[in-house]
Amino acid sequence: MLSAGDMGHAVGRVARDRGCRVVTSLAGRSDRTRALAAEAGIADGGDLAAVVEAADVILSILPPAEAPILARAVAACPVSPKERLYVDCNAVAPATTLAIGRTVTEAGFAFVDGGIVGPPPLSAPPTRLYVSGPEAARLAFLEDERLTVRDLGPEPGRASAVKMCYAALTKGSWTLFAALSTAAHRLGVAEALDREFAESQAAVRERQHAMLPRLPLDAGRWIGEMEEIAATFDAAGLPDGFHRAAAEMFRLLDGTPFAAESRQDWDRDRTPEQTVAAVSDVIDNLKSGP
Numbered sequence: 001m002l003s004a005g006d007m008g009h010a011v012g013r014v015a016r017d018r019g020c021r022v023v024t025s026l027a028g029r030s031d032r033t034r035a036l037a038a039e040a041g042i043a044d045g046g047d048l049a050a051v052v053e054a055a056d057v058i059l060s061i062l063p064p065a066e067a068p069i070l071a072r073a074v075a076a077c078p079v080s081p082k083e084r085l086y087v088d089c090n091a092v093a094p095a096t097t098l099a100i101g102r103t104v105t106e107a108g109f110a111f112v113d114g115g116i117v118g119p120p121p122l123s124a125p126p127t128r129l130y131v132s133g134p135e136a137a138r139l140a141f142l143e144d145e146r147l148t149v150r151d152l153g154p155e156p157g158r159a160s161a162v163k164m165c166y167a168a169l170t171k172g173s174w175t176l177f178a179a180l181s182t183a184a185h186r187l188g189v190a191e192a193l194d195r196e197f198a199e200s201q202a203a204v205r206e207r208q209h210a211m212l213p214r215l216p217l218d219a220g221r222w223i224g225e226m227e228e229i230a231a232t233f234d235a236a237g238l239p240d241g242f243h244r245a246a247a248e249m250f251r252l253l254d255g256t257p258f259a260a261e262s263r264q265d266w267d268r269d270r271t272p273e274q275t276v277a278a279v280s281d282v283i284d285n286l287k288s289g290p
Helices: 006-017 031-040 048-054 064-075 094-106 136-142 158-187 190-200 202-235 241-254 272-288
Strands: 057-060 085-088 110-117 127-132 147-151
Touching: 006 031, 006 057, 006 136, 048 064, 057 064, 064 085, 064 094, 064 202, 085 094, 094 110, 094 158, 094 202, 110 136, 110 158, 127 136, 127 158, 136 147, 158 190, 158 202, 158 241, 158 272, 190 202, 202 241, 202 272, 241 272
Parallel strands: 057 085, 085 110, 127 147
Antiparallel strands: 110 127
16 A cells, blocks of 8 residues: 555555455655555555565555656565556556556556545545556456445556546545635625525535535645646646646645645644634735745
């Protein structure tokens, strides 16, 4: 399991419960990641080369910008001859995942394209793991009440395409709501707009209000995901500006003090208004310069 973060440790726990021995490399990792790995029963396998040597299946689950870097590092590991499967489960464009596939297959690994939709698989209903590629059926061992595996066939890139299109809506709409809420705050019409939403868009308002205070927690790693979605749209002949703007919105959210919190310790009493005010402060600070 590379690596044992919020999503990785939960998927690792599913694999462990399905009878697998799960190892990761905790070299240089934070105390929090070490705690998550221990909680999930994931063993420290030593450095990256030692983990790759021990593995039959390598699951890459980490921020999108790091996915190609990890693939190159794994491909460069001096390991004994053995059939190993590399599964890229990251939120990257189909073109990126195909490049990752070339990197690892040239080094002798089998490859599966993966895309995770939903929260970390800790309970039912299940998180969805979409997979595609000639070896995709080998991931069926992860099927569980917490994680369902959906095989999209032998063509790698299809799983990543589903992930990109899905996140284009979910995370894209969150940033749109954060942006328009910040604009209303700065224009002095936040109260009037919120009343209008309550009257005419109540369900949307409720969902977005619930999510807005949480956005800074993951904003830093979602910047790269929005850039990958933009690349996906561009490759499909569509405008890519929607999600390049979403990446910029996540940069603003990542600049707030709330970005230092984690999913375990964030302030659940924080209001959407407090989040928006913090984003507005970031904008003012950027305008005023160093």
